[in-house]
Amino acid sequence: MNALIRILRVRRFAARAAARFMLAGAVALGSVAPAFAEPPLEKTEIRYQGWAGQVTFTELADDLGYLAPLKLKWVGNTISGPQDIQTVVTGDTDIGGAFYGAILKLIAAKAPIKAVIGYYGSDANTYQGYFVKDDSPIKTARDLIGKKVAVNTLGAHLEFVLREYLARNGLSASEARQVTLVAIPPVTGEQVLRQDQVEVSTLSGVLRDKALERGGIHSLFNDTDLFGQFTGGAYVLRDKFIKDNPNASRKLVEGISRAIQWAQTTPPEEVRARFEKIVAERKRNEDASPIKYWKSTGVASKGGLISDGEIQIWIDWLVKDGLFKPGQLKASDTYTNEFNYFRPGKTAEAR
Template sequence: MKVSSNKTIHIMFILLLASALALSACGKKEDTVTASTSADGEPEVAELRYQGWTGSVSFPELAEDLGYLAPLKLKYIGNTISGPQDIQSVVTGDTDFGGAFNGAIVKLIAAKAEITSVLAYYGSDESTWTGYYALDDSPIKTAKDLIGKKFGMNTLGGHHEAVIKEYLYRAGLTLDEIKQVTLVVVPPVSTEQALRDKQIDIASLGGILRDKALERGGIHPLFKDTDLFGVFSAGSYVLSNKFIKKNPNATRLFVEATAKAIEWARTTPTEEVVARYESIINKRGRKEDTSSVKYWRSTGVAGKGGLISDKEFDTWINWFEAEGSLKKGQVKAADLYTNEFSPYLNETK
């Protein structure tokens, strides 16, 4: 993923909801995260609370099913449809881990949230990517045609908003023109239908939702996120600094198990991964449809076992500094994440 040069100053936006900023603005910075362990190395807690995603399997859930997480267990407390909301729940202490777009993590930590990224968990590659789709009979052919139009996405302040605004900027739109593109929040499962009903003009579609929509036909991508960034990890799992400091053994086990699950999914034949995901969904008994899992293609994670690199945060930091929502040097990529718990730390990415 390429970091934009100073010559191409990015006009971007403030990612997180005001409520997330307010919740995270208070509090004193915790001590530096360490990886000290007790003599026996046993996890300090018995379970980890988390939010799920309807109809999909997360890597921690896969790790538990593969037996990598034992003796730790996961405790499901409900579903989320938003990365910013998921990590906000970590900040407020309602969950023990959550995941979001890296730009959202930058903004939350800049607002003094005491969290640290420990693993990359999603991104885009040649098999897994997000497209931004128009109807085949749509008059929209270029970025300029989006002025005055509606763009549907799952949440504001996340991955899709960042990608569309970068697309508009690279196409030469001014700030005033970019502001005339209306961003509309639509539940992911309803996005395709909203496009076909012409409630929105462009729909962000990825993974199984994209493939199902393409099977039905009548749509085409205006552009893809990989057109802009190539292969890249876009989001990370976070833990609170307090949790890491208090529970180093549990932290290490969570990261090791999840990293191994990512590599299992990366190196196992697709058919076997899909079958495993179907089994997990059936066993957890949440009355979900497993048919969508057959569209799984790849992990989309760039670094081995979810290893994180500076560049996966630097892109967003540079944007915010240029846009003015962050002061120059206010946030440094190396302070936002740690790979120290990963079993692949010393291996080639």
């Protein structure tokens, strides 16, 4: 009897040992996947606005396969950053992007949104210039008093940069108010300048390069003269969207950040070719010729990571201009990097 008991014990021990061995082998081979599987997404459709003749990083992320199983739903084109993020506030879209100043003003007005990834900016290749005709008498900031400046929209990047230029060059608030901003579609910016409808016009990208090729104009100053290379704006999500869809939010922002980093590290000619393919395949009856002039993302950080510093610049400006009270907004409360693929402390390459 004792011998039989010993035999049974040995068999049970061997069986347990074999089970442990098989489990270890399965883990090593990757067949035990549930612990590492991505959590289910709360929603699979993301509504957004595009830009005519351009490819957004949201669209690029989708084309690169970084968003799957998320699907994009294009609801139309936007004309400006402030309009784009307003549709996020109203719930007509899920994601939109704008200049930091416009985002901060909405947040200060209690709009329930948060910046989640920087998506545009200025560098040596991609920047906003303020142009005058070669025979213009305007040489300095003070010469702008009583003059008209064409910008794409009021209350956004181009207005803030201009007003900072005036302030740094000694114009008082009352003098700065004598410089008139005129909202003009970017495509007509060169025309209104050459026809003397305005004294200064803002130009960038293909519109700037083509205008310079035609000659007769030059830059009075550029935004990079004031701020160097900087990320100027971010995509935003509603607070409720993040709360209700944390997994979808992570998938969306991680995908966009990976797309930005892809564009930051891929030769420009390859990026342009990808953009042209995307525009051709979406069939929106648009002119894709500006894409051939694309040079860089302009985004200063890897994958669009946001920092306190790049937002504090604009908080300080809004306080200085009397639009914010000191301490009204804290930079770190206006954004989150928690969904960025390259966020601090995350080993993105291990996934």
